[in-house]
Amino acid sequence: MSDVGFFENDFYDLTISALNGFVGNEFNLEVAIKREDQIDTFVSGNKFRKLKYNLIEAQNLRQKTLLTFGGAFSNHIAATARAGQRCGFKTIGVIRGEELGITLDQTLQQNPTLKFAYECGMQFEFVTRKAYREKESAAFNQMLKEQFGDFYSIPEGGTNALAVKGCKEILSENTKDFDYIACAVGTGGTIAGIVEASLPHQKVLGFPALKGDFLNAEIKKYTSKANWELINTYHFGGYAKVNEELVQFINDFKKQHGIQLDPVYTGKMMFGLTDLMRNGFFSKNTRILAVHTGGLQGIAGMNAKLSKKGYPQII
Ligand SMILES: *Cc1c(COP(=O)(O)O)cnc(C)c1O
Numbered sequence: 001m002s003d004v005g006f007f008e009n010d011f012y013d014l015t016i017s018a019l020n021g022f023v024g025n026e027f028n029l030e031v032a033i034k035r036e037d038q039i040d041t042f043v044s045g046n047k048f049r050k051l052k053y054n055l056i057e058a059q060n061l062r063q064k065t066l067l068t069f070g071g072a073f074s075n076h077i078a079a080t081a082r083a084g085q086r087c088g089f090k091t092i093g094v095i096r097g098e099e100l101g102i103t104l105d106q107t108l109q110q111n112p113t114l115k116f117a118y119e120c121g122m123q124f125e126f127v128t129r130k131a132y133r134e135k136e137s138a139a140f141n142q143m144l145k146e147q148f149g150d151f152y153s154i155p156e157g158g159t160n161a162l163a164v165k166g167c168k169e170i171l172s173e174n175t176k177d178f179d180y181i182a183c184a185v186g187t188g189g190t191i192a193g194i195v196e197a198s199l200p201h202q203k204v205l206g207f208p209a210l211k212g213d214f215l216n217a218e219i220k221k222y223t224s225k226a227n228w229e230l231i232n233t234y235h236f237g238g239y240a241k242v243n244e245e246l247v248q249f250i251n252d253f254k255k256q257h258g259i260q261l262d263p264v265y266t267g268k269m270m271f272g273l274t275d276l277m278r279n280g281f282f283s284k285n286t287r288i289l290a291v292h293t294g295g296l297q298g299i300a301g302m303n304a305k306l307s308k309k310g311y312p313q314i315i
Contacts, residue, residue, distance in 0.1 A: 002059045002088040007052040011039050012172040016289070019257055029277055030287045032178070033259065036170060037266075037294040042116065043086070045294020046183075046190040047079035049170055050163035051154070055087055057162055058152035065090040067144065067151040068158070069135055072096065073113045073240065073301040075264075075294065076158045081117035091122040092148055096132040112300040123148075159189030164222045167193020170291055178289040180205055180282070182273050184265035185230065186239075188215050190293060192222035204228040205276075207269040210239035234272030240264050242302065246271060247312050254315070262295035263302045263314060 015035040036045035043051065058066060066089045070077040077093050084091035095114070104124070108115040114124070125147070127135075134140050135156070144151070154160070167190045175181070176199055185191050185206040195204045208215055208230055215230060236246055242263045250267040254260050261267040273290055282288065303313050 002055075002064070004055045004059050004087050006043075006083070006086045007048070007055055010169060011036075011048070012169065013174065014038055016174060017257075017259070019290075027277070027280065027282060028285050029282055030285075031273075031277070031290065032288070033257075033290045033292050034170070034175065035259075035292050037260075037292045037296060039294070040082070042082040042120075042297055043079045044075065044296065045292065046167060046170070047075055047158060047294065048083075049166040049193065050076075050158035050189055051079060051083050052166040052169075053162035054152070054154055054158070054160070054166075055083060055089070058089065059087075061152065063089075063150065063152040065092060065148065065151040066154060067092040067094065067148065068154040069094045069132070069156040070096070071240075072107075072111055073264075073298055074157075075113075075298055076156070077117050077122070078113050078297045080154065080158070081120035081122035084122070085120040089152075091117075091120070092125060092144075092151065093117060093122050094125045094127060094132070094135060094144070096127065097129045110304070112304070113297060116297065157187035157189065159187040159218075161222065163189045164193045164196065168197035170194055171197040175289055176202075178202060178287045180286060180288045181291065182207065182269060182288060183291040184209055184269040184293055185215060185219075186210070186265065188218040189222065190291075191228065192219050194291070195219070195223045195225050195228045198225070198227060200227070202227065205273075206230045207234050207272045208232055209265045209268055210235055211237075231272055231276070234268050234275070236268060240302070242267075242306070242311075244311060247306065247314055249274075251312075251315050259292070260296055260299075261292070262298050264298050265295050266292055 019031045039048045182205045185208040191206040250261045
């Protein structure tokens with residue numbers, strides 16, 4: 001029997017910490033960060049928000065199995081595996097392009113995200129990048145149904161209408177005095193929910209973690225409001241691409257504020273936000289809330305990649 005009690009905590013009152021001594025002091029900017037990363041180590045930040053109403057729906061439909069899709073270092077895969085384990089669902093992860101030519105054991109040794117998901121009981125279906133691109137097709141879905149039986153399907157990155165509904169809960173009474181809300185963007189579900197919950201005087205700034213002209217259209221599927229903008233200049237070359245400057249920024253930020261950022265999403269968002277503040281993007285006395293959407297489980301996998309390249313580590 002599934003039990004989604006884990007998702008019944010609304011976490012509206014998570015810490016909002018002021019970031020003192022931040023750049024842009026000459027503009028008297030007030031900057032704070034909402035610690036969605038503190039929800040749970042693995043069902044972290046926006047992934048908790050996105051899964052919440054999906055798991056409640058799966059339980060209402062009496063589904064026993066969750067099936068979802070993701071890359072091999074995906075925060076969404078880790079979160080779904082852990083949430084399924086906590087709530088009593090079987091979980092299946094359709095994983096893009098790993099374990100091809102090596103054994104599952106070897107894959108798990110090299111990949112802390114998949115190792116974690118495996119230990120939570122997730123069963124994997126590894127597919128080629130080509131097959132992965134066809135994952136929305138009726139034929140692929142039929143193949144999955146034949147192999148795994150009935151399941152509740154959650155899209156890649158977790159974004160659907162129920163996910164957007166959950167992400168509205170990132171904002172609350174405690175966030176209504178901010179002028180700007182900043183968040184990282186992957187598939188766009190999180191920013192859509194934040195925009196939907198935002199007040200007319202607030203503007204939402206999204207920092208895409210990848211190059212993607214499609215994102216504006218994706219976000220517009222879930223909100224018709226117009227008080228948002230994507231800042232497309234801080235993706236560092238693409239999804240999960242990093243350089244030494246970004247790693248240094250993440251390490252410095254932790255030293256200065258005691259807050260760990262992740263290299264794929266929140267590090268890029270905070271780097272971009274800092275740059276905008278330094279360059280006079282915001283008018284004097286603006287109050288800015290940055291949303292820490294979590295994702296810290298990805299650091300171990302990134303560090304393994306960085307050390308292969310001889311780059312400094314995220315500490
Ligand atoms: C998945 C993720 C995002 C992106 O969320 P979308 O809803 O896909 O835009 C942002 N930050 C973190 C830490 C994430 O894991």
